[in-house]
Amino acid sequence: xxxxxxxxxxxxxxxxxxxxxxxxxxxxxxxxxxxxxxxxxxxxxxxxxxxxxxxxxxxxxxxxxxxxxxxxxxxxxxxxxxxxxxxxxxxxxxxxxxxxxxxxxxxxxxxxxxxxxxxxxxxxxxxxxxxxxxxxxxxxxxxxxxxxxxx
Numbered sequence: 001x002x003x004x005x006x007x008x009x010x011x012x013x014x015x016x017x018x019x020x021x022x023x024x025x026x027x028x029x030x031x032x033x034x035x036x037x038x039x040x041x042x043x044x045x046x047x048x049x050x051x052x053x054x055x056x057x058x059x060x061x062x063x064x065x066x067x068x069x070x071x072x073x074x075x076x077x078x079x080x081x082x083x084x085x086x087x088x089x090x091x092x093x094x095x096x097x098x099x100x101x102x103x104x105x106x107x108x109x110x111x112x113x114x115x116x117x118x119x120x121x122x123x124x125x126x127x128x129x130x131x132x133x134x135x136x137x138x139x140x141x142x143x144x145x146x147x148x149x150x151x
Contacts, residue, residue: 001026001027001028001093001094001133002025002027002028002036002091002093002094002095002141002144002145002148002150003028003029003030003070003073003094003095003096003097004018004021004022004027004028004029004030004064004096004097004099004137004141005025005029005030005031005032005060005066005084005088005096005097005098005099006018006029006030006031006032006099006133006137007032007033007063007098007099007100007101007106008032008033008035008100008101009031009035009036009101009102009133010035010037010038010101010102011037011102011133012135013134014092014102014132014133015035017134017138018133018134018137018138019051019052019055019057020051020055021134021137021138022056022141023051023053023054023055024051025142025145025150027141027145028056028057028058029056029058030053030056030057030058030060030066030069030096031057031058031059031060032059032060032061032063032065032066033061033062035040039134048073051060063098064108066096068093072094073094073095073096074092074094074095074096074117075095075098075114075117076089076091076094076095076097076098076117076118076119077098077106077110077111077114077117077118077119078097078099078100078106078118078119078120078121078136078140079086079100079105079106079111079118079119079120080105080120080123080129080130081105081111081118081120082111082115082119082120083120084118084119084120084121085120085121086119086120086121086139086140086143087122087143089119089142090147091143091148092148093148094120095144097137097140097141097144099133099136099137102132104113105130119140121139121140122128123138131138144150
């Protein structure tokens with residue numbers, strides 16, 4: 001099964017949209033670190049998550065806790081700083097797709113340590129800095145599901 005991890009997400013509607021996407025695809029959602037908003041039932045309802053009971057959300061204090069929970073996973077890091085397109089990657093069933101904060105992305109040191117597993121979504125318009133987080137997760141998750149034959 002694929003996993004999606006959000007490192008310190010900041011915008012409630014993005015997390016709500018990603019949680020709905022995960023619910024629709026039977027993908028576990030991992031929230032790593034401190035979210036920029038409350039994660040109680042009332043707050044997530046306001047964030048657009050009407051399917052709270054349909055998604056398995058796991059919380060982790062740090063990335064090392066995520067790594068420990070998914071010992072058989074390959075961790076893939078998504079960033080605008082990579083030259084390797086997600087379309088050039090061969091996804092596997094136990095992959096964990098890791099995305100950073102909306103405003104800063106993933107930490108530079110983490111990307112350097114894992115350069116061989118950093119991927120990007122190409123954007124033809126160089127004047128656009130990045131895509132919306134929920135859009136990015138949707139693009140990559142559906143390609144990974146397609147590749148592993150889960151669609």
